[in-house]
Amino acid sequence: MFLKKKINECIILSILLAQVSWGATFIINHWIHTVQNNLWQNPDNWSQGRVPVYYNDGETKYDIVYINSTPSSSQGCVIEDGNNIAYSIYISRNGESNEPAVLTMNGGYLEVKGWEMKLGYDDANASRGIFNLNDGTVNISGTGGVCIGYGLESQAEININAGIFRTQKLYVSFTGSNAYGRLNLNGGMFFVGLGNYFFVNQPGRIDIYQGMLVINGNVESYVQNLVQANLITAYNGTGTINVTYNEAANQTVVSASPDIIIDFSIEKGSAINRAAGFLHSISPNAPDANLVNVLKPKIFRLSATRGYGDTGNAFENYQRVHNVIGADIQIVLSDGFRDTVGGWPGDNSNWIAWEDYVRGIVNDAKDGNYIFQWDIWNEANTETFWNPDGTATEKRERFFEAWKRAWLIIKSINPEAEIVGPSNSWYQELSNRWFTVEEFLSFAKGNDVLPDILTWHTWNENTIIPDTTQARNFMAANGFNIDRIVINEYGGIAQHVLPGTCVWYFANVQDANVYGVRACTLDPEGCSTCWNVSLTGLLTYPEQQPRSTWWTYKSYAEITGTLVEVMGNDNINGLAAKDADAYSVLSRPQVKILLGKRAGVTEDEFVLLTGLENSSYLKDDSGYIRLKVEHIPNSGWDALPAPVSVSDTLIRFANSINVLVPDFGPADAYIITITNPKIYKVDMNNLSIFISHWLDDNSDQQGCNDYPVGDLDYNCKVNFVDLSLLSLYWF
Structure with missing residues (x-):
């Protein structure tokens, strides 16, 4: 292992010969991850015995950060907070390991001040590297910029989920490398300072969800060409890319719209089927x-x-x-x-x-x-x-x-x-x-x-x-x-x-x-x-x-309350409503969405739920909502026992939420339901009212031994011998 690390360090030094020819000495600080935690700011995780720093006196330049060890978790090396700096950062792991090198930033500030950040750097065995920005600010102020996918047939990606990423130059899939580089703008903002150093080459791609790409200068025509070539896509190819040039700021702004947008701030009257x-x-x-x-x-x-x-x-x-x-x-x-x-x-x-x-x-x-x-x-x-x-x-x-x-x-x-x-x-x-x-x-x-x-x-x-x-x-x-x-x-x-x-x-x-x-x-x-x-x-x-x-x-x-705006496309349409009639023993707040596809092909679709600012009644005390996705496949003339449960998860409430609708077929329907996952217990003072209403809805059914957990089961009636123990768990 020691020999392998030394070989990798030598590779880095040899690749930097152009810089070494200037007479400078470069010092590598290698991520070795020797302690229980995987924090960037722990000096024991670094080969130099110290957290990376920036130094450049013209003769000596450091730290050249090289991350290529097997990550102990999917986050790899983690930056949680604070001010962090390096001369250059290389995130790359030999493809034979089947594990990418990973750097994840959850907050704080990171600056690459000397030269560059490169991912998937090595030529050997299709190297792999990943950088995740979940929050915080990244500033690549060095003149080399960012390259996503450099080594031959390497695989590299930057995932921006939130926060801000700034660089002067951006190369996605370096020319001639056949590297697969990908920039995923799930959220946040990505700034490129020099429009004439913004390149996306095959087979690389920039995919934009709720994030935004801002490029200095008027490169609108070039970006449109990239869109036409499917090198810049929206929502994994299912949405629409929006390109505008802001003359006052001298910036080209690239954003995305999913083909399906549900805007809860636009109300359309009472839901009546x-x-x-x-x-x-x-x-x-x-x-x-x-x-x-x-x-x-x-x-x-x-x-x-x-x-x-x-x-x-x-x-x-x-x-x-x-x-x-x-x-x-x-x-x-x-x-x-x-x-x-x-x-x-x-x-x-x-x-x-x-x-x-x-x-x-x-x-x-x-x-x-x-x-x-x-x-x-x-x-x-x-x-x-x-x-x-x-x-x-x-x-x-x-x-x-x-x-x-x-x-x-x-x-x-x-x-x-x-x-x-x-x-x-x-x-x-x-x-x-x-x-x-x-x-x-x-x-x-x-x-x-x-x-x-x-x-x-x-x-x-x-x-x-x-x-x-x-x-x-x-x-x-x-x-x-x-x-x-x-x-x-x-x-x-x-x-x-x-x-x-x-x-x-x-x-x-x-x-x-x-x-x-x-x-x-x-x-x-x-x-x-x-x-x-x-x-x-x-x-x-x-x-x-x-x-x-x-x-x-x-x-x-089941769509009740107030209808809201659904903006579909030529193949998909639907209805959606929000119902805040919430905190009673007989009801709970919900958002209900029904989507139908009439033509096209079977593929994943993305739905953007926006305008949820006034729907905070959906979240529990910890800020979570319950998101349930169900599939109604086209059964034709045959029976369908029930909709197919696709996902049922707790996620953080936000004003805008992206929902994946997988394998949406050309004659299928999908149900999306959002509810408050908080546990509601029956008010025993109103239990008789509850029983009366519930019996009215279930008068044709026979008894069953289970208490109702989740939605009230239309097909069974509670054992009333134990009603005093009854509690309803919506979750």
């Missing part, structure tokens, strides 16, 4: 309540058909849907007419059958005190659902007359009744469509038969916001306004079982300030998800097991 609507697919007894109620449905669109079974029927499901769940019911009159009467309203210019049918259904509702929203006809703009004899114009005029007659009958029987329509397939005009929503609105306004709620269908998540905007602009420009809009069928056939795309619909429905109803389709066996009590395909049939889409809707329902 507006897209939790379902088309038919429910009966008075199925699916089970614990598979339905937890989704917090807002609307069910059900059939007026009577005598054809209870699945999807508005009357048969009224008690469950309206009285128990508390959801609105849109009753589709056209379903019952085609099933029970046949033909088309106005056949042979005879409107009696249609008027009698409408009058009978509305009177039944009035006599039974049923409260419905009346949907007169489904997709009457298409030949699939409205195709009486005649030309396209005649078909359109026939429907308008059917609408007018139904509207007048409904309002005459119940003036307070709410009518929805026209429930077109698409908002915009397409081929084989008899009329557009705007044409319908013009007719309805001219005949004083406007709907109370404007409805249409869409099969593309991208159309919701522009179509809604156009509808509101059209109504405003024509002197009338319908303040409620429901997309009362959404979701294309190919999207039906894709959790990632579901999240896109959720987000766009929320942003458009409308409500939404999930559409039906045919499953692989050819069975309609409208009529197999599967909650429009969220559950397998007949087993009624949750698919990945069910877990996505459940997570959507």
Whole structure:
């Protein structure tokens, strides 16, 4: 070992021949780590028997610090605080050892005053060196600057997690070395004093997260070229690099933005799961309540058909849907007419059958005190659902007359009744469509038969916001306004079982300030998800097991409190909310985020949570939060037992937090939850209230022997014999 150290010292001296030729003597102070601690400031850890110093009288120059011993911990040699100095620092260990040389700085000040800092210095066996800056200030004032990756095929990296690093020159992967050098700006600031001595060569890279790179001079064009060549990246290639030249300071500033930013300082109103609507697919007894109620449905669109079974029927499901769940019911009159009467309203210019049918259904509702929203006809703009004899114009005029007659009958029987329509397939005009929503609105306004709620269908998540905007602009420009809009069928056939795309619909429905109803389709066996009590395909049939889409809707329902801004990209969108309703026996503060990916490739994604300054209720007394990441993989038509736990850790609270979302697939969803890890014990004075609420939520479940630890388990009930011992551990 002694001989090997001497050889390494000789290598350093030989490499410095250019300097020695000036007639100077250089003294190496070698990190030998002979004591229990690994502190830089312990003299027993150095070959010279003293902590490194700086000396230069022109004849003698020291200390040349050489760190290459096996680190006793991942931090290697550690600088904790104080003022520290050296002539040069070389961090490099022979690659045969498979252990890099490491210098870590947790605080204080470090200056390299004479010449340089080099990492991965040796040519032999792909040497390795790492410098970590966790806090403090580094000043490389020597004229040699910093080189990350110098020796042939060496591997070297500088990780800036916080603090400030200054150097006059920076070389990442020295020219011709084929060294892999990497500067990771996870935080903090890295300053380069001379822009004409800023070089990044293949295969090296600078990767920026929340840190910032500042280079003196206008090198904006050069930096942009490095970005184009993927030599400077953001968030490991998943984010965006921002390059600006500050003329006043004569500095080029390089920063990064992740593709997904959630800004908790921008509030967007109360979290209401507006897209939790379902088309038919429910009966008075199925699916089970614990598979339905937890989704917090807002609307069910059900059939007026009577005598054809209870699945999807508005009357048969009224008690469950309206009285128990508390959801609105849109009753589709056209379903019952085609099933029970046949033909088309106005056949042979005879409107009696249609008027009698409408009058009978509305009177039944009035006599039974049923409260419905009346949907007169489904997709009457298409030949699939409205195709009486005649030309396209005649078909359109026939429907308008059917609408007018139904509207007048409904309002005459119940003036307070709410009518929805026209429930077109698409908002915009397409081929084989008899009329557009705007044409319908013009007719309805001219005949004083406007709907109370404007409805249409869409099969593309991208159309919701522009179509809604156009509808509101059209109504405003024509002197009338319908303040409620429901997309009362959404979701294309190919999207039906894709959790990632579901999240896109959720987000766009929320942003458009409308409500939404999930559409039906045919499953692989050819069975309609409208009529197999599967909650429009969220559950397998007949087993009624949750698919990945069910877990996505459940997570959507768990977003409570105040919505905040989510800035996604072309492939990823989502919703996020903060809920400070914290310190009671029945609730706790949380941040809940649901992200969905609709296209692209499977890769790691980074999410920046920012603007958390006013969310300190999330941290415990020690300043920690609980960060939980769960994956909802696309299970297609198959069941998914539960979301996959990816990580569940305690981290330090900060105003901005980076979250890694690994292996995000193109149809997957992810859940990010932040809670206060503090232990909450039940207030025994309010225990009866707690039990009452908890039993209400778990009334269909049987007992179990375990106390509830973590989130209240929906699938079991506590053993009430031992309730006096009950304590709830959120962590």
